[in-house]
Amino acid sequence: MDDSRDRTGAATGRTRPGTATVVPFERGPFAGLGADDLRTLHGLGTRRVYAHNEALMIEGEPGDRVVVLLTGWVKVVAATEDGGEALLAVRQPGELVGELAVLDGEPRSASVLAVRTSTTREIGAAAFLDYLADRPAAALALQRSVTRKLRLATRYRIDVGHGTGLARLARTLLILLDSCGVPTEQGLRIDIPLSHADLAALARLSAASVERSLRTLRDQGAVRTGYRGLVVRDRTPLAAAAGLALPTDRGGRS
Template sequence: MTTIRPSETLARVELFHSLPPDTIARLDTRCIWRRARAKEWIIDYQDESTDVFFLITGVARVMIRSISGRETILRDIEAGAFFGELAAIDGQTRSASILAITDATIAKMTATTFIETVTSHPDVSLRLLRFITGQVRMLANRVNEFTTLAIRERLITELLRLSRANRADPREAIVSPPPVHADLAGRISTRRETVTKELSAMEREGLVRRGRGALTLVDVPRLVAMIGDKEDALDFKT
């Protein structure tokens, strides 16, 4: 990563939305501002650093790598979010790797400044607690999926999670742009070839339809029934 002159501000970070402008301005000056290029690793698994990173522009991805070398995608991080807070809180090594998916602008804050800010502002502390609680729930759901669902069920669950409702047809949902098979494999902890095989079978069965720029889930109620009506899979974008 190369240092750039900061033209952005932490005011874009949801965690700090309640802070007054003068406090934000002071925090801006206490950060190191950097630009990461697409496909650049920002944090490595088990790295001993404890800084917290705020994603001002771009998209990043949280990944873990198994002993066998297989990579699992946990989630994508959008602009306005942050990562690295666990190491800042407990001082332990990094629990996951972070990869820049697009070019990104990042503000790096020391653990000391982060803890000082959180403990000095109860509203920021509450936002952080709610965020961590949400991550715990998400990871619990993922563990449940990996241990109780077959590969096709995991694939359907992930497609539903990535989709948005089709306003023209309430029975359909759309994934756009269409997901890369290797990325889907990483999200559900399987092989790319398996995802390709399952999607082809689902297309033959009339469950999905591939089109230019999108993958359509043809019958959402039927797909939901196939995975046992998991509520977390129904959070469509509208």
């Protein structure tokens, strides 16, 4: 059993040894690895299930492991100076979390919370670093993944750091759409349970501004909101609201 903790730091005891769980690496950092590298990686660590809102990692803790998300979704949050909580990112199945603290040995800079029941494979820091040392292709893939995350974080700060509330919310929805949009009869549904407060945190807006902007986007026919979540009905007005040119290589997604 590993030393995974709940939000209070108490051991949960809900891990169990794993052997060769198939990890959905199609979107993850190790998608292009060869069969032998992947087989070895699949054999590392333990499998664990987290309940809704349970912490996978807590800000300030040591980086004792990395976590591969197998099912479910998680959000990355950090404490603010006023005692609040800033939503930094959402992560989907196949993605790796916790690698920065393992790589640099510094305390975790953010917490990671499950936003729905999530299954993970957790690999201890020493085992993961040994794996990278023995597998140059995996080390290079991780380096590229970390670089991509840093580039996306920079792009995200630029996209949501200026403009009207409507533009910032529209850009945030486009980012979410590309990472977790699921086709439905009504359009593309953002397949992660985000409250208006979560959207406000991601777009760096007030809850009132999010409400006004969603109302405008609904009136324009761009989105539909309801108990099943938020659906983007037409990407064109959403891109226009964001002040962005709509790319032509979306594979038919509208």
